[in-house]
Amino acid sequence: MKIYIMTDCEGVAGVLNSRDWGHADGRYYDLAKELLTQEVNAAIAGFAAAGADEFLVCDGHGPGAINPVLLDERAELLRGLVNGYPYEMDKTFDAVAWVGQHAMSRTPQAHLAHTGSMRKFEYTVNGLPVGEFGQVAMCASELGVPAVFGSGDRAFCAEAQALVQGIETVEVKRGTKLGRGDDCDAEQYAARNVGAIHLHPVRAREKIRIGAERALRRFQQEKFGIIPLQPPYEMIKRFRALGDQPPAMVKARHPSSVIALFQNIPVDPPAAVKPARPHPAKKVGKKGRMAVRKK
Numbered sequence: 315m316k317i318y319i320m321t322d323c324e325g326v327a328g329v330l331n332s333r334d335w336g337h338a339d340g341r342y343y344d345l346a347k348e349l350l351t352q353e354v355n356a357a358i359a360g361f362a363a364a365g366a367d368e369f370l371v372c373d374g375h376g377p378g379a380i381n382p383v384l385l386d387e388r389a390e391l392l393r394g395l396v397n398g399y400p401y402e403m404d405k406t407f408d409a410v411a412w413v414g415q416h417a418m419s420r421t422p423q424a425h426l427a428h429t430g431s432m433r434k435f436e437y438t439v440n441g442l443p444v445g446e447f448g449q450v451a452m453c454a455s456e457l458g459v460p461a462v463f464g465s466g467d468r469a470f471c472a473e474a475q476a477l478v479q480g481i482e483t484v485e486v487k488r489g490t491k492l493g494r495g496d497d498c499d500a501e502q503y504a505a506r507n508v509g510a511i512h513l514h515p516v517r518a519r520e521k522i523r524i525g526a527e528r529a530l531r532r533f534q535q536e537k538f539g540i541i542p543l544q545p546p547y548e549m550i551k552r553f554r555a556l557g558d559q560p561p562a563m564v565k566a567r568h569p570s571s572v573i574a575l576f577q578n579i580p581v582d583p584p585a586a587v588k589p590a591r592p593h594p595a596k597k598v599g600k601k602g603r604m605a606v607r608k609k
């Protein structure tokens with residue numbers, strides 16, 4: 315069995331905030347990479363115990379969060395998501411799993427919640443709010459690859475179970491900040507969901523190993539993990555204010571493919587046009603015409 319493992323940094327036990335742990339110049343960035351990689355190895359150990367023998371680990375965190383040296387040598391590592399969705403996933407995979415995943419923007423009690431970046435307010439597909447997990451899970455469902463396992467904070471686990479019936483989840487921490495943060499601009503939202511209660515990393519890995527094995531064994535008995543998708547698809551992305559950029563929205567449709575929809579909708583809104591200033595007086599040349607620069 316061949317497993318695709320999507321990974322992220324913010325849903326890992328012991329990753330305490332984004333600034334110090336998730337940024338390439340953060341003081342605990344290297345430690346965060348080690349913590350994520352060990353959680354991924356725990357999932358691989360669990361899947362292998364249930365019969366999996368091929369693993370593609372996708373490093374999905376912005377600046378990267380897998381340490382290739384520490385990664386289980388049975389796995390191949392994908393880094394550089396140059397082709398967009400579905401991130402080199404195809405029909406040859408038997409299942410897809412998530413490690414270190416966080417919940418979508420606006421989720422209460424969700425540690426470091428966001429969708430792509432802190433500017434995103436909400437993404438919906440056919441009216442249903444989706445986060446990073448939901449987008450990849452929908453691509454996988456279109457390819458016929460079942461979503462069987464996910465680990466991250468408690469809010470992520472609830473999000474995964476609400477979208478994918480039967481998915482096995484493992485909670486490694488729980489966010490403490492109440493409310494959705496709907497009044498925040500991007501900067502305020504980034505500073506918001508920083509409270510959580512974490513399991514010890516060793517305990518988190520043990521839970522992940524057991525959960526991953528259970529997921530794959532259960533999957534071989536009772537099929538689950540495919541989202542019933544209903545074309546046509548409409549996606550709406552709403553954005554928070556950022557600096558001098560006001561809140562914004564983009565919308566796209568596709569008659570038959572969520573993958574094509576995610577590939578084609580803009581990642582960011584077009585920059586808002588600055589309020590028009592009065593034209594400076596035109597300089598007029600000696601002959602009474604504007605000078606024309608030749609190419």
Ligand SMILES: [Zn+2]
Nearest residue numbers: 322416430446
């Ligand atoms: Zn993420």
